[in-house]
Amino acid sequence: MSEAIASEAGPGTAPEFRLAECWADFTKAIAIYPDSNERVRAKLREMLALLAAALQEAKAERSLDPERGISILFREDVVVLPSESHDLPPSSALAWLRTRLDHAGLAGVELLPEVTEESVIGFSRQLLANYLRKEPGVSARDLWPEVHEGVVLIDRRFDGTFGGVGGTGTFAGGSGMATAGTDTRHFINSLLAHPKVSKRLARIQAHTLDQIAEGETTGRASDMLKTIVDELPADAMHSRDALISAVCDVMEGIEGRVGGAAANHPASADNERFINLMHQVSRQHFARQGPELERLKTAGVVQTPAGGRARDADIDDDVEQLLEEVNRLPATLGVRLADDAADAAAEQLTVLMHYLVNLERPSELRGLYPLLNRVLESPGPGEFAVLRRYLEGEAESEAVRMHRRAAVIEFLVRAGQPYLLRACGALTPEYVLESFPKGFGLYLETIDMDSPRDAEELDDVCRKIGDERLLEAGPALQGDLAKLTSRQSSALFNRPNRDRLALISLLLAHHPESRVIEAATFLRALDLPEEENFLLFHFNEFSLMTEAYLRGLIDLHFKRCTREDLYGAVSEVLCRHILAMRQRNPQDRARLDSIRHLARFPSARGWHLLQEIAKAGFGPFGGKEPASVRRLARTVSRDYKAA
Amino acid sequence: MCEQHLHDDERDARPSGPVAFVDELVVALTNARIYSDEHPRVNSAVEVLHEGLQHLLRESDRGRVQIGASDGFIFYAGQPLLGASLSAQRLLQTLEELGSGGLSFESTTTQEDLSSLVRFVSREAKRVDRFDVANSALDKQGCRSVRLLPPYQEASGSWTDKIESEWVEDFESETLQTALDLDLDMELPARIYQDVVGALQDAMVQSCSGKNLDTAPAAGYVESILTQLTHDTTSMMRLSRYEKYDAFTFGHSIRVCFIALNFARHLTKDERLLERIGMAALMHDIGKAWVPFEVLHSTERLSDAERAEMNMHPVHGGQILLDSNNPDPLAVSVAFSHHQNQDGGGYPQSIRLARPSAATMIVKIADVYEALTAVRPYKPKMAPARAYRIMMDMQGFFEPSLLRRFIEVNGVYPVGSRVKLSTGEVGRVIQLTDSPLEPIVSTDQAESGEGLFYEDVQDLDLRERFGKNRIKVDKVLLDAEM
Incomplete structure (x- = not known):
């Protein structure tokens, strides 16, 4: 890698710097505009033109290898180019770009001659997408899943304490990135940066006669390494550790041979004899070390053997090797504990739930319930996922699963948070249908009847269960229905729907007095076709309604009783109305109608009332019926008799 | 069952010398706080203590052994024993409350004498307030070979009365204060360390005795650790390099706390959260209080049943913390999860999240790092670089990016090395x-x-x-x- 060289000239003079600036401008443009935008296209063309110019200049002035490109790196607040470096102007496009590269684990890129418009766009799009990723610890492979032709990714130097310029930490160009093991040049660059390799190279160079000129070291060393790497079996490029080790061994062999030969036949780093020597040593070494190389190759991908750390004995405290390995770990991407709050709550819930479902008497653990309540105060997706796993997840046996489920449900219900069961997706309609009548009561407890969606879902569930099954489950549901709060029960009456009729009948049976008005309102809204329905429209005072009448009406609708079965109930409501109105307005039209209706619904109670009215004249204490009403009662009585 | 007891098999390999003697005294005092006088654990600890004393007496040409106590440090032969002082907070505190400057053991000291001393210091000392009264009390119990020394007077560099005092004489030209001044930077961190050990000892005693854990004192000390780490990282982290293996694993817990806090404070500035993480780190192994000591200190390969017993300590830990006053779900979670791996391995078996919380991972990293770099009866200490490399090789154990950050923060050559x-x-x-x-x-x-x-x-x-x-x-x- 090029060393940073303090620039004497101001920024903006060299094509390399203008290329860097243009690259930053282009990336900013593509962050705002689509690929086809002219501003984007113009910057892209300019960038590629500047790259061509920079490459031309590098070839002319520094004898750049034709296959190599222009590297643009950022270290701290400095942009490092092959021939110069510049401080990053604050708030500049370059500083903006540096932030995004940093976030994606990159120190920069090397732009090769073969780079295309498409690959630059592809790289930039991926760079911007990576910047938006919030999750910590994303691996380099996930950050850079594709290779962009002509764009070589260069890892960010081990940042934090490991990140300074001039340190002895390794600079692993692209190791472990998407291009790892596939790009020889890239691989050679990273080898060059490895301290062990560079030390051996220096020693080999010391044996050669022509001391390589300042500034050419990298190019010559690169050539030397390429000679060695060319001899490597192609499929051996997968294990970097193994290769570094193997390359070092080869170089040691070369050093020995060159050292021995130097005294008699001084070698030059680029003469044919030296190159042949390198090829020969490499070939011999790899041929001899074939099986060993294979072992090393696989060592890099073999996972830790289960149950033992015998291999620890082979791990030493080589700090340079350590840095190399650390560089291969994924970038930290600014790990922050604050980002972890959601995970922490979910983990805490997981652990607390473990105690809840596994302890024989969890309530004796005095902190358990309060902590569970605290963690579940404002649950997020993570906590819902945990609840779901405890409620629905697999277990070693069905009995364990059911026990776990029951313990969680019991806790949530006891803690007054049964709604969480539905919120976490545990009480699904499918589950309710499957387990009916078992989960139905809990389901009713947990639905939010103020929510149209929940109400519709309930209607759908009721329809699928069927009126008959619902009504038959009445006794089994008795306990569950009794647990419903007044508000919950009221909510069930709020959205009249034919599908819920059977449920209303059950609720009415469990709350006969308190739910009459709501049930009457519900039934009137449905406007059932049965003739007996008329009472719901006959007067407004639903307090006069009786549970028997309302339930009878539903039963009649479901053909669970006959019209005659309902006579008594209808007559009772009519009688209540007639008596209630006696004091207020005995000649009220609706009252007179009620007296007339008594003839249609014969009952003993109705007959006695008619007799009473017919005989009740005005007396000294009031409360008696007017003559017109008595006449009507007599008439109705005659009809009644006739009927 | 508790871990405060050295396994009998360990005796042959037990280190000797003044530091070991003080450590044995602390073990005996702690056992005496948990068990009745006749309990075998108490007797065996006193027996070990007696052996240690005999060893010291053989090396001494004075026919007696004196352990000095002043300014919160234990002294022997004119030198402060920093390591021993760190875990002897309760002993030092008791001696200070009695106005005593140390303990003197005559060559005639018997096991019974030591039993009397241990019983007295661990239980009865609260009832007296002067060392001479304490000596009288020991006399009444027939213990005449062990004496509580009078306090050392800094101004005069001598004892307040004429009792012979070898440990001070050994200073030669230096005074006690000079000896302490040699490492003045360490004084405050060491005192914090001592306080935390004291709090942990209390916590362990409470857990072993079936009492509800009171975490409040330890929580207060975590705050001090954090403050000290912020102001003087070097001294504090130096203590985290103090890897002497102690029978209690208190040292391990405290060092994990230091390491975890030092790491976590690079990830957040939220002091409340840091205190909670520190407390979780400090208590992460509290569950070992319920692991039978035969298992905990076994020098043999554990059988499957013993391994299962040992692997219960995270579950026990969470349970102890859940039953404490004012439990923190984070500490419970860390104690429970710190041996679970990211790849689903580890223990205890339970429903797992795809990703452990950062707090758990921080403590787990600190726990493994401390265990690798500290000496254990079964292994020597290890260089940090090697520990890091081994940790990186432990596939599925750690979240790689967090491990990388840890190595960055802790350094190839950690502060204090x-x-x-x-x-x-x-x-x-x-x-x-x-x-x-x-x-x-x-x-x-x-x-x-x-x-x-x-x-x-x-x-x-x-x-x-x-x-x-x-x-x-x-x-x-x-x-x-x-």
Whole structure:
């Protein structure tokens, strides 16, 4: 890698710097505009033109290898180019770009001659997408899943304490990135940066006669390494550790041979004899070390053997090797504990739930319930996922699963948070249908009847269960229905729907007095076709309604009783109305109608009332019926008799 | 069952000397706080203590052994025993409350005498307030060979009365205060360390005795650790390099707390959260209080049943913390999860999240790092670089990016490490730099091995060139941490 060289000239003079600036401008443009935008296209063309110019200049002035490109790196607040470096102007496009590269684990890129418009766009799009990723610890492979032709990714130097310029930490160009093991040049660059390799190279160079000129070291060393790497079996490029080790061994062999030969036949780093020597040593070494190389190759991908750390004995405290390995770990991407709050709550819930479902008497653990309540105060997706796993997840046996489920449900219900069961997706309609009548009561407890969606879902569930099954489950549901709060029960009456009729009948049976008005309102809204329905429209005072009448009406609708079965109930409501109105307005039209209706619904109670009215004249204490009403009662009585 | 007991099999390998003797005394006192006088654990601890005393007496030509106590430190032969002092907080506190400057053991000291002393200090000392009254109480119990010494007077450099005092005489020209001043920077961290040990001992005693854990005192000390870490990282982290294995694993818990807090404070500035993480780290192994000591201190390979017993300590830990006053779900979660791996391995078996919380991972990293770099009866200590490499090789154990961050923060040469430089000088890493292999080292020992005078001690920034050469760290000195 090029060393940073303090620039004497101001920024903006060299094509390399203008290329860097243009690259930053282009990336900013593509962050705002689509690929086809002219501003984007113009910057892209300019960038590629500047790259061509920079490459031309590098070839002319520094004898750049034709296959190599222009590297643009950022270290701290400095942009490092092959021939110069510049401080990053604050708030500049370059500083903006540096932030995004940093976030994606990159120190920069090397732009090769073969780079295309498409690959630059592809790289930039991926760079911007990576910047938006919030999750910590994303691996380099996930950050850079594709290779962009002509764009070589260069890892960010081990940042934090490991990140300074001039340190002895390794600079692993692209190791472990998407291009790892596939790009020889890239691989050679990273080898060059490895301290062990560079030390051996220096020693080999010391044996050669022509001391390589300042500034050419990298190019010559690169050539030397390429000679060695060319001899490597192609499929051996997968294990970097193994290769570094193997390359070092080869170089040691070369050093020995060159050292021995130097005294008699001084070698030059680029003469044919030296190159042949390198090829020969490499070939011999790899041929001899074939099986060993294979072992090393696989060592890099073999996972830790289960149950033992015998291999620890082979791990030493080589700090340079350590840095190399650390560089291969994924970038930290600014790990922050604050980002972890959601995970922490979910983990805490997981652990607390473990105690809840596994302890024989969890309530004796005095902190358990309060902590569970605290963690579940404002649950997020993570906590819902945990609840779901405890409620629905697999277990070693069905009995364990059911026990776990029951313990969680019991806790949530006891803690007054049964709604969480539905919120976490545990009480699904499918589950309710499957387990009916078992989960139905809990389901009713947990639905939010103020929510149209929940109400519709309930209607759908009721329809699928069927009126008959619902009504038959009445006794089994008795306990569950009794647990419903007044508000919950009221909510069930709020959205009249034919599908819920059977449920209303059950609720009415469990709350006969308190739910009459709501049930009457519900039934009137449905406007059932049965003739007996008329009472719901006959007067407004639903307090006069009786549970028997309302339930009878539903039963009649479901053909669970006959019209005659309902006579008594209808007559009772009519009688209540007639008596209630006696004091207020005995000649009220609706009252007179009620007296007339008594003839249609014969009952003993109705007959006695008619007799009473017919005989009740005005007396000294009031409360008696007017003559017109008595006449009507007599008439109705005659009809009644006739009927 | 508790872990405060050394397994009988360990005796042959048990270290001897004054530090070991003080450690044994602390073990015996702690056992006496948990069990009745006749309990075998108490008797066996006293027996071990007696053996240690006999060993010291054999080495001493004075026919007696004196352990000094002053300014919160234990002294022996004129030297402060920092390591021993760190875990002897309760002993020091008791002696201070009695106005005593130490303990004197005659060559005639019997096991019964030591039993009386242990019983007295652990239980009865609260009822008296002067050392001479304490001595009278010991007399009444027939213990005449062990004496509580009068306090040391700094001004005069002598005892308040004429009792012979070998441990002070050994100072020769130095005074006690001078001895302490040699490492004045360590005083406050050491006191915090002692306080935390005391709190942990109390916690362990409570857990073993079936009482509900009171975490409040320890929580207060975590706050102090955090403050001290912020103001003087070097001294605090130096203590985290104090890897003497102690029978209690208190030291392990405290060091994990230091390491975890030092790491976590680079990830958040939320002090409340840091305190909670510190507390979780401190209590992460509290569940070992319920693991049978035969299992906990077994020197043999554990059977499947014993392994299962041992692997229950995270579950026990969560349970103990859940039953404590004012439990923190984070501490419960860390205690429960710190042996579970990211790949689903580890223990205990339970429903797992795809990703453990950062707090758990931080403590787990600190736990493994401490275990690798500390000495254990079954293994020597290990250089940090090797520990990191092993941790990186432990596939599925850690979240890689967090491990990387840990290595960055803790450094290849962690603050507090003693290192030998390429010049042959020896010093202590006092600060990390932006170059991982080039920390700032405070040299205190010349190439010849001679200690440097205070004015010659210098802080070397290894990034700088010294003449034409760079000075490099040659190696970490593992046996010279304290």
